[in-house]
Every structure is written in C-alpha cells, then in structure tokens.
Amino acid sequence: MKASEFDTKFEAGEDIEGALDFARARRPNLESRRVNVDFPAWVVEGLDRQAKRLGVTRQSLIKMWIAQKLEHPVDGNPKL
Template sequence: MKAHEFDTKFDDGDDIDAQIDWSAARRPNLESRRVNVDFPAWVVEGLDRQAQRLGVTRQSLIKLWIAERLG
C-alpha cells in the first residue's frame, strides 16, 4: 500500500490496524532514564501532601511538574 492510500484510509476513518506492525511501533523521545535527586525533608513532605490531594503518586507529580516547566 502506498503512503497516500494509507493516509486516505486513515483520514476516512477506515480500520488500518491490519496494515501496521504494532510489534515494531515505538514512541520517540519517551525512553526512560533514571535520575536521583535529593530533596530536603520539607520538600518531600510538601510533595506528598500535593500528591495525596491530587490522588497521584509523588513520582507522577514530580514528572508532571517538570514536564510542565520544560514544555
């Protein structure tokens, strides 16, 4: 199938699932890398309060806040 035909099917809302090799699919720039950061106790306590208020984990809150600042 040519790219133009694929794009047309996608744009028309046709099912293109059979045309895609999902085992080879990847999302660029989403590879994880671990980092360690030391915070004073009062910062960790504040993060925990905010995370609990929002119903998310501390790690999720930190990721969200950093992504907002960098985005």
C-alpha cells in the same frame, strides 16, 4: 504498502489496522530514563503532602510539575 497508499486509505476512512505492526509501534520521546535527584527532607515532606492532597504518587507529582514547567517556562522562552 507505500506511505501514499496508506495515507489515502486512512483519509478515506478505510480499515488500515492490518497494515500496522502494533508490537513494534513506538511513541517518540516517551521512552523513560531514570534520573536520581536528592532533595532535602523538608522538600520531600512537602511533595508528599501535595501528592496526598491530589491523590497521586510523589513520582507522578514531580513528573507533572516538571512537564508543566517545560511546557510553560517562567522566562517566556519557548519550550525545549
């Protein structure tokens, strides 16, 4: 199916599920990459306190905070 035909069917509200291969679907820029960062003990303890207060894991807290800073940088420059 050509992209224009796909778009027309989608915009008309037709069922396009048969034209999609969900097994190969990817969301760009969401692939994970492992990064190791060393923090002083007092930082880890603070992260753990905040994570517990919010009911999330330390890793989730770090991801949320970094994503927020990238979306709304302190210096006012547009996000990366």
